[in-house]
Amino acid sequence: MKLPPLQSGSSPAQISSPSQAFPAQPAIFVADLQLSLTSDAGPVNILRGIDLAIASGETVGIVGPSGSGKTSLMLLLAGLEQATGGQVVVTGQELTRMTEDQLALWRRREVGIVFQAFHLIPTMTAIENVAVPLELAGRRDAFDAAGKALAAVGLGHRLRHYPSQLSGGEQQRVALARALVGRPKLLLADEPTGNLDHDTGQKVMELIFELSKAQGSTLVLITHDPDLAARCDRILHLADGRIASEERRTAASARARGE
């Protein structure tokens, strides 16, 4: 399926003047975002001009085939990758102009990330893993807050366990607690259920939606699962480094889907 870019949904004009579409400043504003990486075979254009605006508190699903640039987009939004060109403004910060350490300081305040591979620090217990972002931010109550965050994901009884002593679902819940413990404005999730069985994945997703909504965080979810994407306010289809199409989930369509 080859669709001309931006065939449906928002047009570039709409995005470049976000105030028309969104009353408040958007949580994420991306304009003409380019990313090319050098490989052995020469430069590879991963992202070829992404324009995007996401409102604060919005939940957005990003879908697309492997290699379409989903993860790269997420890394750029987290300030973990340097854009080759374009603009990335997240929670009011222009990420492309910040140094690595400035980005780290910003990230610890504003962003939580959940990965498919969990990425817990293997030498630390569950509670220590969750406390890390708060410790980095110099919070004195890091461990109290971490304990509460783990209780919130149903792991109040597994505080002193190491990642290797936890099941996949438990590890991902620790990762989720770690991502949310700092009450970030933006939660990024990259295939969070990819390494989990269906039922466990369902439970983790429930928590992700529930907790991010309760905290009022903006959620960007990368997934292969159309059902999961459908639960988001908006779905972006990525293909070949561009936004191929976009769906907005209205109340009507939700009803239609829920039939």
Add this chain to the structure above:
Amino acid sequence: MQAMTILRFAGRDLRSSLRGGLRGFRIFLLCLALGATVIAAVGSLSSGINAGIAADGKAILGGDLEFRLVYRTTTPEEMAALQAVGTVSHSLEMRAMLRPVQQSGNGATPTLVEAKAVDDLYPLYGQTVISPPQDLATALAKRPDGSFGALIEPTLQQRFGLKPGDQLQLGEARLTVSGVLEKEPDRGAQVFGLGPRLMIAPEAVTASNLLQPGSLAYHVYRLKLKPGIDANSLKAQLTAQFPSAGWRIRGIEDAASGMRDFLNRTAQYMNLVGFCALLIGGLGIANAVRAYLEGKARSLAVLKCLGASNSQVLALYLLLVGIMSAAGIVIGLALGTAAPFLLGDALAAFNVPVLAAIYPLPLAIATGISLLTALAFALAPLLKARRVKPAQLFRAGPVELGDLARADRIILAVVGLALAASALLAGSNLKLAGGFVIGAALTMLAFNLLAALLKKLAGWARGRFSGAGRALRFALADIARRQSPTTSIVLSLGLGLTVLVVIALIQHNMLRDLSETVPDQAPSFYFIDIQPQQLDAFDQFAKSYPGAGELRQVPMLRGRISKVKDQSADNIKPPADIAWVLKGDRGITWATTAPSNAKIVDGNWWPADYQGPTLVSIDAKAAQGLGLKIGDQITVNVLGRDITAKIANLREIDWSSLDINFVMVFSPGILQKAPQTYIATLRVPPEREGDLVGAVSQQFPTISAIRVKEALASAIDILQAVAGAIRVTAAVTLAAGMLVLAGAIAAGRERRIYEAVLLKMLGGTTGDVARGYLWEYGIAALVSAAIALGIGSLAAYLFLKHVLDIGWSFPPGLAALVIGLSLAITLAVGFIGSWRALKAKTAPYLRNE
């Protein structure tokens, strides 16, 4: 077919390792090459020295046989017997005061020299080297102005700024410097002299009038045998023919025996330090092999799924380790072989002959020990690798190596014992090597236990100090981790530092023993060759000299122990530490009353008016070594006459007091009448020492003054040179420790990068990550230094107390030095090794596979 399969597999593996630039194996190669180099170099060099001594034996001895007499020349019968079998060269050796004569006629401060008068036949073997070049006979000949030609050692020339033509005063003789004695072929036979060499003709000695009855002078006769005469049987024959000649006969194999013993002992200590380097390198080998096999664990599991047996897996990687070891050992052997060629000239400057050649035996020993070391340390991970569980492939998570079975532990123990045995066989001193093996094993064990304890403590502390700063807690978490490099850091660096501490402490205490503690109560001067008729005058002189005090004058004769009980001294093999009592001539004395510093531990002193058969008081330690007790008889040859005495009492002697002490003190009587001189000690304030030499030499030209400070300084110089050589090898152990450290940190690099990336992802700055490393490496460095100081001090204390029998003190700067060195090395190596982690780009590690 099995073997071919394994070879083919090994070839593939080697190819892929080589393509990766041998990354993991570089440390392996370096560690093994370093250890093999030290063992091969020390072995080759000492073989080269032994061969050099053997080859130059005749020149070093100065003849086929040497006969050394104290006080007297040969009798006509003795000389006839010598001349019947070959050519005889006579030389005379004595100590004397030499004074440069300046233009004004006034002399500068005199100095003690080791004078040697040689006849026309000298040297029978070898060549003297004189600058400016000239014939020896011409150089020593009497000059038209009545002075005698003299050759001086370079140090003497430098001290007085002498040049050919300058004049010197020796007793009553006037000498003229003919040139500098660059090489004296038989100099090596006397390693330690109290003063520089002065070579003159016998006529000059006569003219000096220094040779008085009882003057301490050695007459040395060197014999160049006629063809067909066997030196050993001649030695036996002459000993039998002249039983009471009292001469010391030495053959070529005895030549330089002192130097050889000394150098061999030095080589032995260097070898032990080399072993330390190899052991520390072994840790590097173990780490490298483990890291390599852990990286291969998945492939190994796949191989086993495909039907490879445990023994095939073991054979495959044993072969690979063997190939790598061979490469490392070849590098080490090549460097070690070069040692006699590279260092020969440097040692020749110290009169140590080195025959540069390739010596197969030490190379074979180095190969064997290095291979065993490589095997011993590589075996544990290899045995674990063959027990990798293929089932792991079907589960999530990393594939890990298997666990050791009981049979594996037995194999490891056997190889470990073989390595210990090889260390014992390679060391010529079994007791020392045994102590080393046990010490090394205990030290390794202690370090392992302490490193494990550190991990436990870190694990405990991280929970307790959650508020203590995140960087510290991250570091503690990392130290407590199962495969943290902390154990490797503490072991490798700690062992290297331990060797450093041991050597530094032994060196410090030996030097302190020589230079610091002694002079407080020691005399400033020894005076020798005081004639009995000079006693009163010398006493007057000492009393009137400002600041001088504590004059002690004691008669002294030289004698050789010829019989112990009824047994000839030649047939006695005493314990090594008292062998010197029987070797050569000893100073002996007589006394009516016990010396003031005597501490009698058994028996009684004879009455002051004792007139009966000769009695002797003997050193308790020597008596014990020779199996003597009160009432036993001992025979001493003095001036060709055997004097037998009954042991009356045993004394304990504290040689370190530097007081006048004699192993044997006889009752008055027969010795009282023998020609003899007196020896005296005197204390003067340090600032007056220089003047005293001039004043004594002015008034008593025949009395030689030995300045204790200078004698100690030359002993300290020798000790420093030996310590320097051992320190070089100690530096090698530290280098090995650094390599292992670098390897251990490199081995954890992927994990380290991953954790740094995660921290950055969670909002950590580069500074946060760096602070964590600072704590982690800092704690490891401090712990290593602390353990090294503890264990090193204990080992040095035991060695000083029980082997060297000297006191103990801890130099204040050492702890700071060790801690500083440990921190500097660990932080430098650690941060260089962690640079990639600090600078790592996050994105590539966070993408889903």
